[in-house]
Amino acid sequence: MYDYLYYYGAALISGLALFTAVYVVKGKDLLYSSVTLALTASLVALLVAFMGYTLIAAVQLIVYVGAAVMFIIISVSLLGAKDTSARNEVAGIVAGLTTFVALSLYAYKLYPAFTFVSNVNVDQLATVMLERYGLVIVLITVALAATIVEAISVAKRG
Amino acid sequence: MKVEGQLVDAIGFLLAFTGITLVSIGVYGAVATRNLIRILLSLEVAFNGFLLFILSVVAARSLPATALGVLLVAVVSGEVAVVVALVAAYYRKTGTLDTEVAENVEGGV
Numbered sequence: 001m002y003d004y005l006y007y008y009g010a011a012l013i014s015g016l017a018l019f020t021a022v023y024v025v026k027g028k029d030l031l032y033s034s035v036t037l038a039l040t041a042s043l044v045a046l047l048v049a050f051m052g053y054t055l056i057a058a059v060q061l062i063v064y065v066g067a068a069v070m071f072i073i074i075s076v077s078l079l080g081a082k083d084t085s086a087r088n089e090v091a092g093i094v095a096g097l098t099t100f101v102a103l104s105l106y107a108y109k110l111y112p113a114f115t116f117v118s119n120v121n122v123d124q125l126a127t128v129m130l131e132r133y134g135l136v137i138v139l140i141t142v143a144l145a146a147t148i149v150e151a152i153s154v155a156k157r158g
Numbered sequence: 159m160k161v162e163g164q165l166v167d168a169i170g171f172l173l174a175f176t177g178i179t180l181v182s183i184g185v186y187g188a189v190a191t192r193n194l195i196r197i198l199l200s201l202e203v204a205f206n207g208f209l210l211f212i213l214s215v216v217a218a219r220s221l222p223a224t225a226l227g228v229l230l231v232a233v234v235s236g237e238v239a240v241v242v243a244l245v246a247a248y249y250r251k252t253g254t255l256d257t258e259v260a261e262n263v264e265g266g267v
Contacts, residue, residue, distance in 0.1 A: 006169070010169055010172055010173065014172055014173070014175075017176060021180050021206075021207075022183060024187070024200070025183055025186065025196070025203065030193070030196065033199055037199050037202055040180075040203060040206060041202075041206055044207075047173055047176065047210055048210065048213060048227070051213060051214065052220070053224060055224055055227075056224055056231065059228050060227075063231055063235050064231050064234065064235055068238040068239070069202070069238075071239060071242060072198070072199070072242055075242045076195055079245075079246060081254075081255050083195070085192040085193045085196075085255070085256040085257075087191055087192070088189070088190055088192075092186040092187065092188075092191075094189075095188075096183065096185050096186030096189070099181055099185040099186075100179065100181075103178045103181060104178055107211070124221065125221060125224055125225065128221055128225060129225050133225055133229070140229060140232060140233060143233075144236040147237070147239055147240050148239060151239040151240050151242070151243040152243070154243040154244055155246055155247065
């Protein structure tokens with residue numbers, strides 16, 4: 001009983017995520033689309049938490065939705081730009097369908113039996129990240145610091 | 159979380175399908191439009207789908223998958239800062255967000 005509730009809950013959230021994603025892409029107002037992207041990312045974070053990746057879900061909500069998407073929303077509202085450009089629906093549908101088929105084939109080839117993730121030990125994760133991915137973390141930290149400087153520089157120069 | 163048997167496969171299939179569909183919607187949006195902000199939003203939708211898809215595929219290896227997910231979110235958040243700054247600079251220079259105009263901008267943004 002509980003298992004089926006869990007399944008239908010995941011299905012409902014998946015459906016909502018897809019619906020909001022379509023609005024992000026097709027909506028007429030850029031600001032509403034940006035706000036809806038925050039909703040889509042929050043629903044995806046919920047699905048990620050459903051799988052057992054609670055830490056990634058928390059990072060997604062705090063860093064991605066709380067900082068990155070909010071940055072997009074504030075920038076769009078300050079720019080006040082409208083979406084008046086023409087659309088090429090045929091090219092979009094062809095590209096979207098091609099991506100869907102390619103990824104489905106890839107998933108069919110790779111997809112293992114699904115297992116729910118047991119709670120990840122944060123101490124263990126920190127040790128693994130620092131020991132195994134130490135260089136990657138240093139490179140990403142430097143790249144992100146440079147990114148912030150670059151973003152400020154570009155925004156001021158414009 | 160104790161969910162066993164065929165239902166586990168069904169939920170895994172559902173989440174992978176959602177991820178693939180989100181990526182496809184994002185690619186459709188990025189190709190169909192010429193508005194820079196809309197392209198950015200579409201690519202963010204594709205990123206969310208990709209995150210969901212890749213986590214459902216590598217779910218059996220929880221520790222490396224968690225590290226990968228955290229790094230992915232961190233990098234994409236930094237990328238958003240740069241792209242939005244570039245779009246803002248472009249809009250100030252051209253007064254439009256249409257990519258068609260970019261071909262005629264002299265001296266770059």
